[in-house]
Amino acid sequence: MEQRLILLATLWFCACGGTPRNHLARVTPRDEMRASSEVAGAEQSAVGNPFVGAEFFVNPEYSMKVEAAASEYPAQASEIRKVAAVPTAIWLDSVKSTQSVSNVLQAAEKKADRAKPTLTVFVLYNLPNRDCSAKASGGELTVENGGEERYRREFIDKIAEQFSNFPHQRLIAVLEPDSLPNLATNMNLPKCAQSDLVYRRSIAYAISKLSMPHVSLYMDAAHAGWLGWDGNRTKIAQIFKDVLVMAGGTNKIRGFSTNVSNFNTLSSAEGKRLGPSNPCPDELSYVKRLSENLRRVGIEGKQFIIDTARNGLAVRASWGNWCNIKGAGLGERPQAAPAPLVDAYYWIKPPGESDGVSDASQPRYDQACASPDSSPNAPQAGQWFPAYFSGLVRNAHPSL
Ligand code: BGC
Secondary structure, X not given: OOOOOOOOOOOOOOOOOOOOOOOOOOOOHHHHHHXXXXXXXXXXXXXXXXXXXXXXXXXXXXHHHHHHHHHHOHHHHHHXXXXXXXXXXXXXXXXXXXXXXHHHHHHHHHHOOOOOOEEEEEEEOOOOOOOOOOOOOOOOOXXXXXXXXXXXXXXXXXXXXXXXXXXXXXEEEEEOOOHHHHHHXXXXXXXXHHHHHHHHHHHHHHHHHHOOOOEEEEEEOOOHHHHOOHHHHHHHHHHHHHHHHHHOOHHHOOEEEEOOOOOOOOOOHHHHHHOOOOOOOOHHHHHHHHHHHHHHOOOOOOEEEEEOOOOOEOOOXXXXXXXXXXXXXXXXXXXXXXXXXXXXXXXXXXXXXXXOOOOOOXXXXXXXXXXXXXXXXXXXXXXXXXXXXXXXXXXXXXXX
């Protein structure tokens, strides 16, 4: 997973207009059916914060890795065991990974305390040309290998089918971290320029397909250290608007995710040091200002999820460094409605999973993962990195 600070944040790129609009030329019975399910989806986004009153799903596979770390680091075992009980998001990052959705939801069903609905957070992360501005998290689908069609049929349709079988659970889908933000600031890179329309159409498809009464959708809005500057917020708001129009309307989504896999703090001290010219030195001021930009383009009433998995303590030389940051600590535990505009703080990046490999001889090596701010000996993105996990636990804030 790639997070990218754009130092040229104030540079303006082309306003990539001309996005297709949805036109229903003629209403057939099929269209009517679709229209009524769309209304149901839209109503869902208006019912309120899905995190309130729900029991968050604790991923048993994550807990097992954490338990193993408790044996590996006996001096920290009691703190580590507390982490085993913390809910984390489930990443769907390949076609194959979609096979796990039903199992996860069946496990959630079994655990469900009948008094409370279960809530599971999924991250959908498999766009064609994924991670277009970096190397660490490139995926299996590309524009050249027919990835756009495969994304729809083999990824989104499969997820939608399984989601529809569990209508009594609350499901959250965080859509494609970093993708649309890359279109706001990285169109100078050929891979991002090539991905422009494909990203937009694919995300619009995901939104319209996954729009169901029990599914709350959040589009990814990167983070304060990337899009906090006025020009970038203006650009991303317009991109969101275009994609939502393509998807069938702004009321299809519940809101936006921020700070996914990044390290930005919730309060401003560290951010002011890193980016003195940034009007959004932290995630809470970012969501506030971004809401204003969204309102200006007609996207109103949206809420946010902030990834607090690793933002308890982050001391970096540069905001542009995003890979396995040394000295980072676990952040606020997942919780509903912690602040104005925020539906939840959640552990979206499972802490202890790597951001990218640090060995230059390996595939998907990105030099950002060998920056002076990055921990050495890191495995491939998504792989378990026990020494890093131990550091996150040691630096947890609030403490465990
Ligand atoms: C990786 C994914 C992984 C996710 C969660 C990303 O950086 O590219 O494969 O699932 O992190 O750890």
